[in-house]
Amino acid sequence: MRERLHARGLRWTPQRRALVTVLSRTHGHVTGAVLVERCREQDPSTTPSTVYRTLEVLEELGIVRHGHGPDGRQQYHVLPDAEHGHLHCRACGGAWEISADEAASIVAALESGRGFAVDLSHVTIVGRCRDCR
Amino acid sequence: MRERLHARGLRWTPQRRALVTVLSRTHGHVTGAVLVERCREQDPSTTPSTVYRTLEVLEELGIVRHGHGPDGRQQYHVLPDAEHGHLHCRACGGAWEISADEAASIVAALESGRGFAVDLSHVTIVGRCRDCR
DNA sequence: GATGTTGCTGCAATACGTTGCAATAACGAC
DNA sequence: GTCGTTATTGCAACGTATTGCAGCAACATC
Ligand SMILES: [Mn+2]
Ligand SMILES: [Mn+2]
Ligand SMILES: [Zn+2]
Ligand SMILES: [Zn+2]
Numbered sequence: 001m002r003e004r005l006h007a008r009g010l011r012w013t014p015q016r017r018a019l020v021t022v023l024s025r026t027h028g029h030v031t032g033a034v035l036v037e038r039c040r041e042q043d044p045s046t047t048p049s050t051v052y053r054t055l056e057v058l059e060e061l062g063i064v065r066h067g068h069g070p071d072g073r074q075q076y077h078v079l080p081d082a083e084h085g086h087l088h089c090r091a092c093g094g095a096w097e098i099s100a101d102e103a104a105s106i107v108a109a110l111e112s113g114r115g116f117a118v119d120l121s122h123v124t125i126v127g128r129c130r131d132c133r
Numbered sequence: 134m135r136e137r138l139h140a141r142g143l144r145w146t147p148q149r150r151a152l153v154t155v156l157s158r159t160h161g162h163v164t165g166a167v168l169v170e171r172c173r174e175q176d177p178s179t180t181p182s183t184v185y186r187t188l189e190v191l192e193e194l195g196i197v198r199h200g201h202g203p204d205g206r207q208q209y210h211v212l213p214d215a216e217h218g219h220l221h222c223r224a225c226g227g228a229w230e231i232s233a234d235e236a237a238s239i240v241a242a243l244e245s246g247r248g249f250a251v252d253l254s255h256v257t258i259v260g261r262c263r264d265c266r
Numbered sequence: 267g268a269t270g271t272t273g274c275t276g277c278a279a280t281a282c283g284t285t286g287c288a289a290t291a292a293c294g295a296c
Numbered sequence: 297g298t299c300g301t302t303a304t305t306g307c308a309a310c311g312t313a314t315t316g317c318a319g320c321a322a323c324a325t326c
Contacts, residue, residue, distance in 0.1 A: 006323085009272090009273080010273070010274095011272095011273060011274070011321085011322050011323070012322080012323095013273090013274065013275080013321080013322070015274080015275070016274090031312090032312075032313075033311075033312060033313090036312090045276090047275070047276050047277080048312080048313075048314095049275080049276075049277085049313085049314075049315080050274080050275060050276070052312095052313065052314075053274085053275090053314090054274095068201060068205040070255070071283090071284095072201040072205030072206060072207065072282095072283090072312095073205060073311095073312070073313090074205065074312085074313080087243070087247075087249065089249075090252070096247075098243075102239075102242055102243070102246065103239060105238030105239050105241075105242055106235075106236060106238050106239035106258075109235055109238055110220070110231075110235070110258070110260075113235065114220075114229075114262070114263060115262070115263030115266065116220065116222075116260055116261070116262055116263065117260045117261045117266060118258055118259075118260040119223070119258075119259050119260045122203075122258075122259045122260075123258055123259075124257075125239075125243070125251055125252075125255075125256055126251075126252050126255045126256075127243075127249055127250045127251040127252045127255075128249070128250045129247070129248070129249055130247060130248030130249065133248065133250060139293085142302095142303080143303070143304090144291085144292050144293070144302095144303055144304065145292080145293095146291080146292070146303090146304065146305080148304080148305070149304090164282090165282075165283075166281075166282060166283090169282090178306090180305075180306055180307080181282085181283075181284095182283085182284075182285080182305080182306075182307085183304080183305060183306075185282095185283065185284075186284090186304085186305090187304095204313090204314095205282095205312095205313090206281095206282070206283090207282085207283080
């Protein structure tokens with residue numbers, strides 16, 4: 001991490017170290033607010049603005065990615081095995097991942113039809129799951 | 134409007150009348166915050182909570198639909214001619230609509246593969262447009 | 267180890283939205 | 297028109313996220 005930051009003229013600070021530690025212990029998806037809270041557990045003096053700004057930096061480095069839940073709140077995930085989108089059932093609150101394969105249809109359609117490059121990590125689709133219909 | 138509400142045991146209040154008036158003059162997409170602002174122009178005593186709660190009611194009635202911009206903020210649109218999704222370029226801020234046809238691929242894939250019913254109005258896809266690549 | 271540069275932090279203010287609760291008022295019934 | 301029921305409002309507090317700015321500190325250089 002330290003080297004990745006330095007390579008871009010950025011700095012390795014205690015606050016960043018704390019967030020990276022928190023992230024390394026995180027699996028699956030987390031909201032930004034939860035990450036702030038977990039950093040506070042480590043260091044109660046943690047400020048939200050610093051956490052959110054650090055998350056932006058880490059996203060630029062490709063360490064994390066974010067999307068938004070059905071309510072628009074940020075959801076982060078760390079170093080996913082494979083890029084994927086997100087599926088949420090409005091009725092039961094269930095959440096699933098959309099694989100690149102599954103999304104290939106729309107990604108290809110927008111690519112060839114409009115020359116548009118889709119950010120699959122940021123895609124969230126909301127609706128009703130089989131059980132809730 | 135009055136009858137649609139009464140049919141469900143709901144009430145036709147001045148505050149709802151004001152929002153409906155504002156909406157009737159609205160074309161395309163608007164953020165929730167802008168709607169609050171426009172209601173305030175008509176009646177400065179307007180409260181955000183009332184506006185947002187009324188928007189929920191109107192959405193249940195099918196009068197409006199909402200999605201979220203790339204930043205997660207709410208975007209409403211009134212009685213669209215056809216249901217559609219939303220496409221945003223992260224670089225230039227450009228926005229386009231995704232027709233039902235264009236989205237048919239993914240909607241069908243999730244439907245047949247998982248029995249999932251997609252809410253296309255709520256779909257927002259972010260990435261880079263042809264010009265910005 | 268001291269010094270200068272400049273990226274980062276913390277603070278305070280702001281924006282957007284939601285929620286609990288007590289008071290209000292729309293509505294139907296008489 | 298009056299009255300009772302209960303949906304709705306307005307308020308205050310809270311949750312989530314972003315931004316400008318002044319002071320601080322990580323880093324490279326010597
Ligand atoms: Mn939503
Ligand atoms: Mn986003
Ligand atoms: Zn469900
Ligand atoms: Zn663009």
